[in-house]
Amino acid sequence: MSPDLLILSAGCFVAAFCSGVAGFAFVLVAAAILLHVLPPSTTAPVLVLGSLFVQALATPAVWRDIPWRRLGLLVAAATLGVPVGLLVLVHGPAPTIVAAVGVLLVVYAGFALLSIALRHAPARFDAGARADAAVGFLAGILGGIGGYVGALPAMWTDLQGMEKRAARALLQPFIVAMQAITTPGLALGGFFTAETLLMAASAVPAMLAGTWLGLRVYKVIPAQAFRVVLLGLLLVSGLSLVI
Template identity: 65%
Template sequence: MWFEAMAVAASCFVAAFCAGMAGFAFVLVAAGILLHVVPPSVTAPVLVLGSLMAQSMSLPALWRHIEWPRMRFFVGMAVLGLPAGLLVLARGPAGAIVGGVGVLLVVYAGYMLARIALRMAPPEVAGSRAADGAIGFASGILGGIGGFVGALPAMWADIQGWPKDRARAFMQPFIVFMQAITTVGLAFAGFFTSEALVLTAAAVPALVLGTMLGLRAYVRLPAQGFRIILLVLLLVSGVSLLI
């Protein structure tokens, strides 16, 4: 149990630092470590609770930047997509869908990083309500399949060239709302065992420290530095979905 607790604390520290700095990727970063140490039935509640705590800690600083009408619509479409994701998880080609999203993230992030390296201007893409709805619905499907709710909103914010505060104010509230819904679902399904709760509690100090250090790094990051980190994490997220 001590080894598992230390592994959970270490993974939550690294994941919380990334989430504090970039606004997303807690689940994907932590899962890459935890799934090698802790059974998936225990990993799921630890990841969701850890993500919820890490994202909630930095949310008050972004409150004034949140576009509430857009956020309500986006979350609503994601909630509609959740049952579809759960259905795919139970009966459909969930692996193929997750793999397809992984390819999309790798291609997109690799292309954008190449443009930055070649000093090319980012493409100008204007969003729309219909596109918001499609991205929100697709994010809900991915949330139902495996809790991967942050990657597509992060890509959508980047492709529109939003400033870093606006991008975070779009990603983080969405992740918090979706993880809160997931937490309720896991609780009703009985996933919050004593082992999961003890491991999560043991990781809280590391999680808080990682989030605070990540937020401090975020404040000091220039806009271009934030975008590069966002794209690198998208690339890593895509690769992790393909493994």
């Protein structure tokens, strides 16, 4: 196996493990590793296919808990946001927007981790449909800009104090739906070449292993530890968007 494929498999394993534990962040973690060694034109389709594959593998574990009406609203709003994100990517200050979101994630995750250290109980509230739609729309914009669909919904679930299973039951199918919507666009744009499909296929064993191990950890991890993992990934995700 070539060095590039070894790095690809290693990056996808780490990203799949993180996603298996927390229910999101495959794209952000894998991109932080792979974009240092592979060109974006190669990495983007591999990340989308990998995210779709990993999240689809893990979704059956929370199938019975999926809030279908709420999920449908998030997906619909995000789908409307994707074209806006694509327009921003082509004509607007996309790097500035992404960096601003990164700062938001860093500030929120840092504050929440500090609250945990100080033993402050997280707030718990039920958001309305309008707030969910706004979060979904903004997530769609970020998805159109760079495929970052999971970060804001993950922050939203933590902000509401959702239990770990309820958070995953919303996050994972949302990411699956959005990546399923993104995939045909990449295919029509000619991004799925024989090389990228071969690279994605070569990383499947690593993604399977990472997802399996991540789900094993998720099943035994306490709720507070799960929240620390989620916030830690939000912090890392935010930093990766800023740097």
